[in-house]
Amino acid sequence: MGIKVDQIVLRHIRMPLVHFFETSFGRTYERDIILVEAIADGVSGWGEVTAGENPFYNEEWTGSIWPLLIGYIAPRILRHEFASLEDVGARTAHIRGHNMTRGGAEAAIWDLQARLNNEPLWKTIGAGARREISCGVSIGIQDSVPQLLQKIETELAAGYQRIKMKIKPGWDVDVIRQVRQRFPGIKLMADANSAYTLHDIDHLKRLDEFYLMMIEQPLAHDDIIDHAVLQSKLETPICLDECIRSAHHAEQAIRLKAGRIINIKLGRVGGFAEAKRVHDVCQENAIPVWCGGMLESGIGRAHNIALSTLPDFTLPGDVSASKRYWKRDIIVPPVEVTPKGAIQVSDAPGFGYELDTDYLESLVVRREVLR
Numbered sequence: 001m002g003i004k005v006d007q008i009v010l011r012h013i014r015m016p017l018v019h020f021f022e023t024s025f026g027r028t029y030e031r032d033i034i035l036v037e038a039i040a041d042g043v044s045g046w047g048e049v050t051a052g053e054n055p056f057y058n059e060e061w062t063g064s065i066w067p068l069l070i071g072y073i074a075p076r077i078l079r080h081e082f083a084s085l086e087d088v089g090a091r092t093a094h095i096r097g098h099n100m101t102r103g104g105a106e107a108a109i110w111d112l113q114a115r116l117n118n119e120p121l122w123k124t125i126g127a128g129a130r131r132e133i134s135c136g137v138s139i140g141i142q143d144s145v146p147q148l149l150q151k152i153e154t155e156l157a158a159g160y161q162r163i164k165m166k167i168k169p170g171w172d173v174d175v176i177r178q179v180r181q182r183f184p185g186i187k188l189m190a191d192a193n194s195a196y197t198l199h200d201i202d203h204l205k206r207l208d209e210f211y212l213m214m215i216e217q218p219l220a221h222d223d224i225i226d227h228a229v230l231q232s233k234l235e236t237p238i239c240l241d242e243c244i245r246s247a248h249h250a251e252q253a254i255r256l257k258a259g260r261i262i263n264i265k266l267g268r269v270g271g272f273a274e275a276k277r278v279h280d281v282c283q284e285n286a287i288p289v290w291c292g293g294m295l296e297s298g299i300g301r302a303h304n305i306a307l308s309t310l311p312d313f314t315l316p317g318d319v320s321a322s323k324r325y326w327k328r329d330i331i332v333p334p335v336e337v338t339p340k341g342a343i344q345v346s347d348a349p350g351f352g353y354e355l356d357t358d359y360l361e362s363l364v365v366r367r368e369v370l371r
């Protein structure tokens with residue numbers, strides 16, 4: 001192969017969420033998303049930068065992405081001869097942090113290569129272990145417990161295979177107890193987004209009675225060592241999200257027994273090549289993985305579906321139907337979930353969906369063409 005990008009178009013789009021989404025670090029009402037279009041020989045590949053509107057999940061946010069793409073990433077990608085897709089991430093690996101921004105550009109080039117090859121992205125990734133992926137949902141912190149119970153009921157009725165609820169101090173043990181009373185048999189897990197410290201060990205141990213599938217990232221966003229201490233005291237498996245930003249981190253976390261499950265997010269680890277390496281490390285060590293989400297538009301969602309067909313993605317992920325987030329998505333058809341809570345994997349070239357170009361353009365608030 002070998003690939004050379006001759007033009008990059010950046011778009012900043014604004015999309016209102018159907019319902020606000022609340023995590024331990026705050027509420028989101030509408031998404032500001034940066035899309036990367038990478039063009040070679042008149043063919044376009046698409047990437048989505050998965051960072052949020054504020055630097056609260058990690059250091060990246062809408063405002064950091066734009067100048068980094070223009071000033072550092074695009075100049076290193078444009079007209080560079082990449083011998084292999086594996087080399088794309090390496091070209092910007094000297095940039096500290098900002099994996100989601102680097103990953104958005106990297107993913108666009110993987111998608112571009114898939115389209116140049118006229119093959120589905122999952123094939124380019126070397127995945128394709130399954131024809132459909134298992135879906136769970138992530139439910140944000142609600143204004144009241146009855147509201148949460150109602151939401152869970154709706155998602156179960158739609159077929160979703162597991163429920164993840166966001167927790168934070170003041171919205172944890174007592175709320176989970178009520179959820180468990182109402183839904184004793186469901187696959188249930190909790191995501192703390194780094195809201196606790198080791199001082200909360202006794203409090204977190206109280207979660208063991210609810211036989212959760214896992215608790216996700218209870219401690220600091222950049223911590224692995226304290227998670228190992230906590231895991232040795234908890235029966236509930238810990239799943240690591242924020243703190244796994246590379247395959248090396250995954251190796252270290254596994255060696256220290258900091259968790260028993262890893263959530264892989266394409267952007268958080270800087271793109272497809274590193275996501276595959278994280279996957280491989282986990283698979284070699286019998287650590288199951290699942291695909292996390294960042295409230296993506298259809299483009300990021302479609303990338304997540306392709307990634308989720310790697311063999312070690314054995315647990316239901318957070319990749320769910322477009323309509324849970326968007327009244328109208330920028331891809332057609334939108335991502336749909338079967339009554340059994342699965343998404344069928346598309347065999348169409350690239351990320352497998354068409355772009356709704358007119359709608360996409362109507363959402364653009366900023367654009368930059370780089371050559």
Ligand code: OSB
Nearest residue numbers: 057138193292293294295296318
């Ligand atoms: O920690 O998984 C997370 C959304 C924004 C930031 C962090 C997280 C999330 C989610 C949503 O849980 C997952 C989704 O896209 O449905």
Ligand code: MG
Nearest residue numbers: 191216217241
């Ligand atoms: Mg998480």
